[in-house]
Amino acid sequence: MRRFFAVGHRASTDPGFPLDDLAGSAGRMDILLNAANAALLLAHGIRRDSEIGLLLLGPPAPPRFVRLVGFRLKSYQPDIRSNASLIRQTLVDASRVEHEFSPGVYGSIATFPEALDRLGPTFVALREGGKDIRQAALPSDATFVLSDNQELAADEEGGLRDRGALAVGVGPVALHTDHAIAIVHNELDRRGA
């Protein structure tokens, strides 16, 4: 299983966030949705061995945690506007117990460390200056952790450090979250081929 975890520091937790302003008043929800597409989609289908967890930390009711699980998803399309509706569904009911709102789409209340512990057990923090992914020994079943357009906060970094996360870099320049995920998949695809 390939696991990704993307943190949306301002991502809206309002079940009515606007589908027409994902990059604006929905708090850069577009970053999380593009990350989900990079984690889950092949040219002609879904990566059934992949899942992504999205942590929504924006107003009005953070933290909310959404998991999209490849092998369970049905009718997941590349259109981020449609996928935003899947996220909205999960925000209607607030519970610490995870609930499957539609096939492969799970929602719950969970903090950053709680979300890590649901994904684990081993973690790779993707960041500039980390060990080059082409040379890195990647733990099997690792969860790759990424942020949105903000750096991880100090306590989030601490949570990763406490769990012994390996720091890995994908290349010499800083990339958008979805493009970094595409490069991780490519490296793993090559190792698995």
Place this chain on the structure above:
Amino acid sequence: MRRFFAVGHRASTDPGFPLDDLAGSAGRMDILLNAANAALLLAHGIRRDSEIGLLLLGPPAPPRFVRLVGFRLKSYQPDIRSNASLIRQTLVDASRVEHEFSPGVYGSIATFPEALDRLGPTFVALREGGKDIRQAALPSDATFVLSDNQELAADEEGGLRDRGALAVGVGPVALHTDHAIAIVHNELDRRGA
């Protein structure tokens, strides 16, 4: 200069195509816009050494050719809905002479071979089964050619063959256009580092 060329076989040439249905009635315009983001964006800015040409072949007035040129772009954001407005602007006036509609955003009427010849001079066709990009000798100033979710048509393939395009693959599985572009950039970033 890094150049990309993406063909949108159904991409709308209507200057009023709907911003709220980019993946549907706009003819998978989302694919072209995501490709443009992968070609042009770094985490914190624009790739000034990169450009992408988008060929729009959908109704009602194909072919239309849009070039987004990194070093000229101002205020280009990752939000594909906003960027769709940049594309729409270029569709209002139809001319075979290329016109700059806003900084770095050029539009014209051009067929597939005409668009190739504006980008050239050397071409790399990204496709499954091509020579592995990690091993390939990539021509400097090559234009990387990609399709949307349809294969290139026979005459398009012929146009590439006539120009001696090198066939290159990015990995063992078929990917979305934007993810393939991210992997090309990563390889070139590494070679340039």
